Amino acid sequence: MAAAVAETALVPTVATQQQPPAEDAQPKDDPNLYSSRLPRMTKEELKRICKELKLYLTPHLNDILYLHYKGYARIENLEEYTGLRCLFLECNGIRKLENLDAQTEMRCLYMAKNLVERIENLDSMVNLDTIDLSHNSLERIKNLSNLTKLTKVILAHNKISSIEDLKGLLDCPSLTVVDLQHNKIEDAQVIDEIFVKMPNLRVLYLQGNPVVKQIKFYRKTLTHKLPNLTYLDDRPVFPNDRRYAEAYFSGGAEAERAERKLVQEEEQQKTMASVEWLLRKRQKNEVATAQAKAEAAAVSRGEDPASVPPVDPAKCDWLYGDHVTxxxxxxxxxxxxxxxxxxxxxxxxxxxxxxxxxxxxxxxxxxxxxxxxxxxxxxxxxxxxxxxxxxxxxxxxxxxxxxxxxxxxxxxxxxxxxxxxxxxxKEPAAAPVESSSTLSMTEIRDALEVAATAATEAAKSQLDDELD
Known part of the structure; x- marks a missing residue:
């Protein structure tokens, strides 16, 4: 009887464990489920932020909007903000670039430290100048061909690795600044296949990639192959650096040493030319001052200042400012x-x-x-x-x-x-001294001490007599 009751009690439990999930239940990896747990970019929320930051409550009057560190998962409800020129969306949970078709006046888009996996839906931003997608999950650069005014792209700390992933940069010839730090680029051919073919490239950041260690004389090589480069990684590319690189690739280490010596001589000549100019300027000023003083002295004596002869620059002390010849x-x-x-x-x-x-x-x-x-x-x-x-x-x-x-x-x-x-x-010596050169050092020192003591006492005595 007890066994039967126990068996009957277990039946509902087994049925409950085998019950299928509800139809409206969502899997754990559903992005909509992920978005539902984060704050929404609603119209009311956007107006609240504008009021808090003392921006315009009328959406289309705002040209800048600060939406960073809000925890948003999606970009939405920005259709009324048609005048935006700068949008800050860093440090959110955004997975996709979307709902930005109304931002035709956008100049700068900052979306660092999000979860973006693809570059897309940016065709309407024809005036975009700068885009920051660093610290995301990008694996390939693409969809930049319509951004004809784009000059700066920041893609540091992503998952870009091959030459194929970088070919999207060639679709935007207006680029001047490219930041690819701390990616996974390994192929040394990326220099010739990508960067050499970018006509306006001025600033390049590649440090933190494995390719840096694979290119021999990395800095000299890029300076030589990219003639318009002005800044590489952590410091500028100076004109002398370019001269050294060109000399090295034309004649080796000996040519580079000769070029360095030539540059040093040129710098010394520039320094000397500057010093000589300063000396001439100083001498000219001192001559003018001496002439003015001489004319003033002539006037004080009742003479005609025009009768004063001109000061000879060779006799004017330009160094100390002393005008006495x-x-x-x-x-x-x-x-x-x-x-x-x-x-x-x-x-x-x-x-x-x-x-x-x-x-x-x-x-x-x-x-x-x-x-x-x-x-x-x-x-x-x-x-x-x-x-x-x-x-x-x-x-x-x-x-x-x-x-x-x-x-x-x-x-x-x-x-x-x-x-x-x-x-x-002084006591008389045992033998006459024929020459002062025969005196010992001790005798000379004793004589000097006696002379100094006697001179001091005589001067003191004479001073006391005068005071009395």
Whole structure:
């Protein structure tokens, strides 16, 4: 009895499991079922978006529409938006390009990161300039022949692999920018079969494809074969890059090295020409400034400015902006530039010392030697003269006498006192020294220290006397 009851209870369960599906049930892979689970692009939804983004509520007045990141599965209800020029549909779930026949004014269509598998239904967009279908599921490029104004196509991160898949690019000769990064292109013949035949190609992105590693000297090869290319992958194609590529394919590595050397020389010549132009401009300005100052000085003296002779550019210091002219003697010394006599104490005299004229014809380096043994003439003070290293007799014969500042004169007055203290301080040597060249380094150092100490004490003593 119990067994019979159990058997009877199991009958409905078996019947329920074997019951056929309802007629209106849809399979799981039905795209309509997929679309029904996502938001719809309804007219009310489109108006809500326009209001939220402060666009026109009248559909045909809008020239741009932002519908990205909405989760739409289909393009629909855009018939009233006839004035659209730019449409953003990135990051949705759109599987098919459809319902775009009314968009005859469209210029830019952005549909990256969707599920599009084919390029279709774009014939009405005769004014389309840019289309972005990157990060989709495209396997072949086609249906671009009616897009006569299309210049930029972005197809990165798709499933394009063969030359046949790329032949659709040849149907659109107006293309200038082609982005095919991170596809599956492997055949190296794609360069000659596709890209060489595109007359207006300027920018090409191929990095991330296996073909890049299969082409020897990839960048040089494409630069050589595509004469209009200006940008390849991650950087521009500069004119010098093209020269190097042309030289390499015409004469090999040696020709390329020679071309690189020639380019370097040309760059140096351009730099020097620019520097020379700048120097001439600077010299011209300094001459004009010096002439203006000379005429102003003549007016202050009550003279006619027209009587002032023109400034010689060769005597104008264009580098430092010093308009005081100076001549150079035959022995390489610059003439002494007279300065106003200093007034006040020794400190004021140091502050009022004139600048040293620029050196000329100095083979021994800057400040290589100091003119010595010059007589002290009477009159105003002047600067200490610098010149080439040579014997004092020849220098005294050739160079004019150099005037000394009060500070130098005071040091000359102190020198005898310093010599006397050195002679009394230093112990007598065991044997007379015949020549200074026989002194040891220790003796020379000791003598210098004693002389420095004595000079300091003498100067300090004299300064204390003057203060008292």
């Amino acid at each position: 100076s001549d150079t003697n035959s022995d390489g010394f610059v003439d002494v530039i007279e300065a106003d006599p200093p007034t006040g104490d020794a400190g004021d005299a140091v502050d009022n010392l004139p600048m040293i004229a620029p050196r000329q014809n100095d083979g021994g380096g800057i400040f290589s030697s100091v003119a010595k043994d010059a007589e002290e003439p009477a009159g105003d003070s002047s600067i200490l003269l610098l010149g080439n290293s040579q014997p004092s007799e020849d220098r005294d014969a050739a160079a004019p006498a150099v005037k000394k500042s009060p500070l130098i004169v005071e040091l000359d007055d102190i020198q005898p006192t310093v010599d006397e203290q050195i002679s009394t301080t």
